[in-house]
Amino acid sequence: MNKTYCPSLTEYKRRVARVVNIGEVALGGNNPIRVQSMTTVDTMDTMGSVEQTLRMVAAGCEYVRITAPSMKEAQNLLEIKKELRKRGCNVPVIADIHFTPNAAELAARIVEKVRVNPGNYADKKKFEEIEYTDSTYAAEVERIRERFRPLVKICKQYGTAMRIGTNHGSLSDRILSRYGDTPLGMVESALEFLRLCEEENYYDVVLSMKASNTQVMVQAYRMLVQKLDEEGLQPYPLHLGVTEAGEAEDGRIKSAVGIGTLLEDGLGDTVRVSLTEAPEAEAPVARMLIDRYTNRAELAQPIAPLVGEMPINPFQYIRRVTREVANLGGQNVPRVITDLSRLPNLEYADLRAAGQLYSPFLDKFQMSDLGADYIYTGQRPAPFMLPNGLKELVDYTAWRDAGHREEHFPVFTPAEYAVTAVRHPELNFVFQNLASLTGPVLDKLRADSTVVVILYSDNEHAMPEIRRAFFELMSAGVTCPVVINRQYPDLTPEETQLYAATDGGGLLLDGLGDGIVLSTELLPERSKEEWLTTLDGLNQLSFGILQAARTRMSKTEYISCPSCGRTLFDLQETTAMIRKRTDHLKGVKIGIMGCIVNGPGEMADADYGYVGVGKGKIALYRGQEVIKKAVPEEAAVDELIELMREDGRWIEKEVMEEPVGV
Incomplete structure (x- = not known):
């Protein structure tokens, strides 16, 4: 088994990726690892988007991503970009696309880069298992390629870069039916699109393998690099991120576990830390992670190189086998x-x-x-x-x-x-x-x-x-x-x-x-x-x-998206409110998603989900199954707790007694 996924396991060496020019800010090669984030303002709010972008750039963002869920938002990217340039801001603008190829094709004529998600660009997700023969699967792949080819041609014509961004939670039914809910499925989802790009001699591509589960995220990026080398494909730059990392300390820790693990092995050319906070709060965290490696090679002491095969599988989580000593090792949690x-x-x-x-x-x-x-x-x-x-x-x-x-x-x-x-x-x-x-x-x-x-x-x-x-x-x-x-x-x-x-x-x-x-x-x-x-x-x-790291669950886990122009409620306020009511539920995973794009798929392994589906309307999920479809927002947290109560997973908070009148 080929376990090679990075330049060195013992010496700090950054993987040398192909250079991709995104506006005036080049990515990959010997360029610095770049920082980016995403606006949370409605894309149709031109001035609001511009003001937020300027704050993000001031905080350290080198690329700014803006959602374009439909044609009207894609068209308004032109107005946003004009106003930014008028104010002397030349930051490259990236259009974020889900479900709408026509919006991507329009945006590609306007911005410096488009991001497409192969899981929903031309596929649909209904959580159905489909039986494919090799020929029917190949026919489906060809259908997808024909839908994707026009965008590739436009990007090539206009000099627009592209990120093929796979998300663990939004793998298509087709990929899930073929490869299962696995890192390999994530990689193959991206490679299907990438192979077409190479057939069209289009190489201005960046790749990402995002997941909220850090184990899956790291394994997928490693496998992607290994597959690119194995197939003789170009060493495309990698955009690193843990999606739906959450807020505050938990969001920062989770982001560092996933992103930092890859940076340690020299992988990664651009970083986005996804926090349920104002987007300008993300860039300093990303910069702090990146700057740790500025002088790593010069300051590091030599480490004896590995002799023989690596004794672990870097593409699959398998805990080291140990004997039990007291309550350590064996099957005990760390x-x-x-x-x-x-x-x-x-x-x-x-x-x-x-x-x-x-x-x-x-x-x-x-x-x-x-x-x-x-x-x-x-x-x-x-x-x-x-x-x-x-x-x-x-x-x-x-x-x-x-x-x-x-x-x-x-x-x-x-x-x-x-x-x-x-x-x-x-x-x-x-x-x-x-x-x-x-x-x-x-x-x-x-x-x-x-x-x-x-x-x-x-x-x-x-x-x-x-x-x-x-x-x-x-x-x-x-x-x-x-x-x-x-x-x-x-x-x-x-x-x-x-x-x-x-x-x-x-x-x-x-x-x-x-x-x-x-x-x-x-x-x-x-x-x-x-x-x-x-x-x-x-x-x-x-x-x-x-x-x-998913090795010991000791508190409630919140899989909350960082918000964007698609969000249907105040994510920061709602996340804080849900946390206040539920942060004592040890080991329970709650997904908090601002819209259906980041809904049941993105919170793939959450126990419960709270998803915006309309103005003031919330859908509540048990796992990936919608239980209540249009709960009024003011009653949604109570309804979520009631759902947990029905499942026997709700417990009341314990309060430690304190002296009275002393």
Whole structure:
């Protein structure tokens, strides 16, 4: 099996794509990775679209996409573009097309680039399974090609670029019937259109493989690159994005898990971070993700290249096989360890940083849904009994000096682990990095049924080095559980959030990792309260990464679109309202879509859907089945909750009791 999908698994090398000129801003080749976003104003509102575009450009957008759902919007792109040029703004404009080939053909004469979705450009989606013979399938493909060919010719004539943008949730019934709901189906959907472009000698094409599920998204992009190489097609530029990522922290984490994983391997030529927020909020996040790689090759330390075949399948999620040690590894969900080792004078109330909420009035703890499984206290063990279920890791020397306490689990340095015979009878942890995994160490790890490795890297190219260490363990037949450890000193909270999601999420997406621990340096000038807030943030971030990688569901997941001119209600306000009512429903996935284009298909794996279908009208879905078709907007959230109640998935919020009158 050909597993090659990137220039190097160990050295930072950016894939060299074909250069595509989009207006005056070239894409691919040695050009910088570009940033783009999409307007949310009604396309018929010329001045509103222009003003929003100017704000987006000021925020860092290098391309601006505008929806054109019909001929009238496509025609109005000319007025928007005229006004932008009149104001001295030459940003390339991209027309976003769904369902309407005639609008695409008109827009291609006006703007610098058109985006088409092969799932709905000339196909229909009725969620029907269709039986095809090879000949009937070929006939359907030819029908699609004939409908698509005029657009290709127009784009070639006018020098207009095109993005063939596959979305996981809007694969056609034809593709689903042939390939199933798979990354391969996404890739083949795009390649059908791309092959026609090449037949017409039209090469100004950009490709994307977007999904809300980060596992599917990453696998599809990787497979696309592999298929392009395998078929001898041009190395077309890649537009990266996690569709319907959501809002706030969750949206940023999910975007970084998907986009960052691909950037780590040198894939990607343009990025759009899809947040349910104002579009000008997206560009700074995309820029922060991209800028991490500006000097990556120069700053990275060499990593030993992989010998032999990669021991994982990069196109399919398969979790690394590990033995179970306590509640780590095996079939257990990945565990979260909160690092409190640098926090002095640990008190009851400080455990809130690990998701354990202490009430002095009741003298008891209540664990939140984001309660850590372990805390690491280093040389400062907790001077009190921990709440039930929370376990403590301490440095080996502190464990030894305290008399081998059973409720403490020792953490060894590589040197200590090599020479120390006395260990906890059930569970021991040892720090390791790629350099320390020598032959004797691998032999010892393979034979030790009580050990869990905490795997770290100080390399600037950290995620690939940790992945390389996993490969070393797998090749040596070592099956002990592994906790991913990343440390982020001297970073802003925003950088830490995106970098940790990239590093941890990228490994988890490949089935690597049985836990995560994020660490930071505690600067002396900051107060203890400030550091507790920081540590609480890292604990929440750990759970967010596990959820975004689809490896541990600990909270409600919102698959919400970022809004555009098609949206039929205020997405930001509605998402906030639904979140307020439902954010305690652990593991439930709710899709919030502004229109039918981003409706049942785009929220492909949501449990419930809230979709705009008309002015003030909402359709409610159970999975991909519409249950209520035209619910008044003011009653829709209550009706959504009632639907969950009928399914036995609704629970009331629990509120922790607090002292009264004290």
